[in-house]
Amino acid sequence: MKILEDVLISNLTTMRLGGAAKYTIEISAVEDIISAYNFAKEKGLKTFILGGGANSIGLDEGFDGVILLNKLRGIEIIGETETETFVRGMGGEVWDDFVEFTTKRDLSGIEALSKIPGSLGAAPVQNIGAYGQDIAQVLENVEAFDSLTNKIVTIPKSEMNFDYRKSIFNYGEDKGRYFIIAVTVRVSKNKTLEPPFYTSLQNYIDKNNVTDFSPSNIRKIVSLIRAEKLPDPQEIASSGSFFKNIYVDDKKAAELEAMGARIWQSEAGNKVNSGWLIEEAGLKGKTFHGMTVNDKAALVLMNESAKSYSDLAAAREEIRKIIRDRFNVELEQEPVEIK
Numbered sequence: 072m073k074i075l076e077d078v079l080i081s082n083l084t085t086m087r088l089g090g091a092a093k094y095t096i097e098i099s100a101v102e103d104i105i106s107a108y109n110f111a112k113e114k115g116l117k118t119f120i121l122g123g124g125a126n127s128i129g130l131d132e133g134f135d136g137v138i139l140l141n142k143l144r145g146i147e148i149i150g151e152t153e154t155e156t157f158v159r160g161m162g163g164e165v166w167d168d169f170v171e172f173t174t175k176r177d178l179s180g181i182e183a184l185s186k187i188p189g190s191l192g193a194a195p196v197q198n199i200g201a202y203g204q205d206i207a208q209v210l211e212n213v214e215a216f217d218s219l220t221n222k223i224v225t226i227p228k229s230e231m232n233f234d235y236r237k238s239i240f241n242y243g244e245d246k247g248r249y250f251i252i253a254v255t256v257r258v259s260k261n262k263t264l265e266p267p268f269y270t271s272l273q274n275y276i277d278k279n280n281v282t283d284f285s286p287s288n289i290r291k292i293v294s295l296i297r298a299e300k301l302p303d304p305q306e307i308a309s310s311g312s313f314f315k316n317i318y319v320d321d322k323k324a325a326e327l328e329a330m331g332a333r334i335w336q337s338e339a340g341n342k343v344n345s346g347w348l349i350e351e352a353g354l355k356g357k358t359f360h361g362m363t364v365n366d367k368a369a370l371v372l373m374n375e376s377a378k379s380y381s382d383l384a385a386a387r388e389e390i391r392k393i394i395r396d397r398f399n400v401e402l403e404q405e406p407v408e409i410k
């Protein structure tokens with residue numbers, strides 16, 4: 072177990088902001104988890120679990136606590152039926168390597184989630200999703216360290232209360248309680264996704280007369296679309312979508328729809344495409360305090376020259392005010408703050 076002091080959170084997160092964390096512990100074996108929690112308890116400090124830092128933002132004052140940096144590695148096939156294969160990966164694996172492991176074996180279920188930055192262990196936390204797939208659709212279970220009982224538990228999907236960007240891991244009374252050690256998905260053999268696809272994927276398929284819907288080809292197409300539209304975290308600092316799509320009541324949904332907004336009906340209610348609100352307000356390509364609204368994907372805020380979290384917060388509040396004044400709705404931040 073490696074304990075580091077005063078590591079800058081800006082170096083651990085893709086938004087590249089934030090001061091130093093008092094301690095950072097690299098978790099490279101399951102035994103390290105309990106030692107790390109004990110270390111934090113002895114020092115009377117709080118903990119924050121970090122994978123790739125692609126959905127977490129550091130504050131200017133840093134973090135007066137212990138960051139648990141998940142470095143647990145390994146991917147394996149642990150079982151199969153006639154139609155499905157069970158693939159288990161350790162939480163510190165790179166999510167996209169896990170996707171590639173499945174598509175290389177012609178397994179379908181997470182191919183549209185290709186190239187989402189970050190770790191496997193974080194994938195269930197906000198139920199990552201893209202192009203019509205989300206991890207909840209294929210998740211079997213996670214193995215996790217329960218910091219409340221100090222036990223390793225297996226949590227089945229049915230107990231994770233998944234919703235749009237939500238699960239028990241980031242919402243409600245169990246938020247932050249579990250350290251996800253390993254994730255198992257059930258993916259399909261001899262099956263491909265079928266049309267109609269998610270709009271932007273379908274548009275590409277139509278334009279290029281694609282007829283090969285194999286997992287590896289869908290992975291290839293999604294990778295191309297993403298590279299065209301989204302900033303590469305290696306080159307441009309961002310947390311991907313900075314704002315979430317929002318839920319509104321029926322009256323508001325009708326009003327926004329009449330203005331041209333895209334609304335999806337879901338179990339949780341009317342979900343509004345917040346990207347449309349931002350675009351309609353003319354904010355694409357605009358810069359606020361060094362943070363620029365991506366001109367292709369309006370939900371993405373890029374840190375081009377922001378010097379601090381305060382700059383980001385000022386940009387966020389200006390954008391929220393513009394949207395509030397124009398549409399009378401509140402935008403919500405997607406990335407988590409490290410505190």
Ligand SMILES: Cc1cc2nc3c(=O)[nH]c(=O)nc-3n(C[C@H](O)[C@H](O)[C@H](O)COP(=O)(O)OP(=O)(O)OC[C@H]3O[C@@H](n4cnc5c(N)ncnc54)[C@H](O)[C@@H]3O)c2cc1C
Nearest residue numbers: 122123124125126127188189190192193199200251310311
């Ligand atoms: C360019 C870009 C594009 C993106 N595109 C998408 C997209 O298409 N769809 C999408 O859903 N997201 C997208 N994201 C967001 C991000 O990639 C995902 O949220 C991803 O799952 C973050 O993984 P991470 O390991 O970096 O998480 P981190 O930022 O390290 O952690 C995120 C949260 O999960 C918790 N956590 C992390 N690991 C564990 C663990 N092992 N156990 C328990 N809790 C844990 C953290 O405490 C934190 O609350 C994008 C981000 C970027 C930068």
